[in-house]
Amino acid sequence: MNSQKLVLITITIVLILNTIISYNLPQSFIKGLSGLAGSEGYVNITVETIISVNFTQETLNFGPGSIDDGQSNATLETSGPSVLRGNWSTSGMSGLVLENIGSRNVTLTLSTNKNASSLFGGSQGHRRYMWNITSNETGSCSPGALSNSTFRNVNTSGYLFCEQLGYLSDQDTLRIDFLLTIPYDGNSGILSDTITATISAAP
């Protein structure tokens, strides 16, 4: 009986300590959250804003293919998707998707590492490396959208596509489609490029 009492007393002490520790931790945590006010009654709350975007579809791989016999170029386009004058597969051919995962609107600039010349080489009249940025969710970009349905040449120095890319979960996603025209006398093998999204807090 005495040993049982001892165990009970020990456990009670441990419980009390545990309660004290558990009580103190949230106290310090709450203090950190809101800034404990004095008798004046001020409450100072700092809400941090985060700006960040994320390519939820981060790879566009057209796979292998060649230009048809007798043709000077082939054109691949992701929004259809479609392949003209070549035998690339349209299976899995889909534009990149970019999402604002932060907590405020951002201004979005997109750039590539290469242009049509450095990516494909070959004859000038037979190569194109273009993109078309559209709202994947209605209202994601304000004002207006970007290059909406119009393909533009990619830009290695950066092009401002969206002044206000929203952060609300149903208005925060853009789609980036590509149009490639591959010249018959250009580079062969694996050709690749990197797309970079640069953001700043929208005014």
Add this chain to the structure above:
Amino acid sequence: MIRKMVSDRLIVTLLVVAILLSVFSIVMTMSLNINKQLYNNPQAEGNNQANVELTVVPNPQAGSNGSG
């Protein structure tokens, strides 16, 4: 005898309650710690780069009539 049995049962019950409370307390404390870490590290890490890739297989017959 009866008093001793009641006392023993009481001690066992108290022990069980104490253990349950202790486990609950530990779980809650750990949960709070995780939330605190989230609060102190609000950075959302996003991937701001994407890749475009294709493979061009040479066709010696392409471009022979200059069309396209």
